[in-house]
Amino acid sequence: MFRILIIRSIWVMFSISIVSLIAPTGISQVMANEENIIAEVEENSEENVEVSESAIVPVEIYKYDISSVLVPTSYALALNPYELPIKTNDGNVSTSQIISHNYGIVNRSTRDKLITITLSIEDMNAGKIIFVDSSEEALKADEDIYAIYLTVVPSDSTGIKINGANIGKDTSAEALASVAMNKAEEKAVVLKEGENCISFKLARAIYEFGGNKEIELHLDKSKTEEYEPQLVDLAADNGGVTAFTFDGVMNPNADWGKLSKGVNVSVTYSYKNVVGDETIVNGTGAMIAN
DSSP states (O other): OHHHHHHHHHHHHHHHHHHHHHOTHHHHHHHHHHHHHHHHHHHHHHHTOOOOOOOOOOOOOOOOOOOOEEOOSOOOEEEOTTOOOEEOTTSOEEOOSEEEOEEEEEEOSSSOEEEEEEEEEEESSTTOEEEOSSHHHHHTSOTTOEEEEEEEEEBOTTOOEETTEEOOTTOOTGGGGSOBOOBOGGGOEEEOSEEEEEEEEEOOOEEEETTTBOOOOOSSGGGGGGOOEEEEEOOGGGTTEEEEEEEEEEOTTSOGGGOSOOEEEEEEEEEEEOOSOOOBOTTSSSEEOO
């Protein structure tokens, strides 16, 4: 190939030197022939390109989504307007006007969860009880007014315990009906008759596959079915647990004995995956602003 090109170049140069003495049009013809040859070489090169068949690569999503939130299965709440000494299940005696256990919530899910508690308050005395906005308003109410300042109080960030131990992955829902917590009293939410809400942001739990396996990138996609996620632990630093309780005061001057009934509190839990822009209120362990 190299030798042919050299000979051809000599011929072209020779033709130009002779033809130029005869007629200028001969030069154009020779150059045109040269361009045609180059074009043929380029065209032949394109014909030699081979294209393989397309390979379809299925790109799967390696995921697992376990939704598991533990909430209390029972509740203990009482109104104690005359501050009688009431023994609680932790062995202590309380004279508070609103006596309540502390209730825990645990996120055992694979995703961060936003848990909302809806508390529906109903007076069972045909509207005789008034739910006021402040403790002062209840304590200074006239004697003929059945005033209650009722709140739900979140736990602070110091942690939740049961019988002196931290809540763990094996804690039962039944055990969450009475936990130990420190109140974030300044962040209490006032409850009024009707629906009231309080929300918490809890971090996801820690899972592994088969206890100690790792996810591998296999050519055979069916091998991913061998993995079964197992709960290893709750989120670090108590990020996956929280608690709340009820508190408040009542008008001590009212004749509460004239009422035949108390109030009903309906508790409903709902939860969803965290979006990411929820901010925990300072001073609380997990409560977010509604």
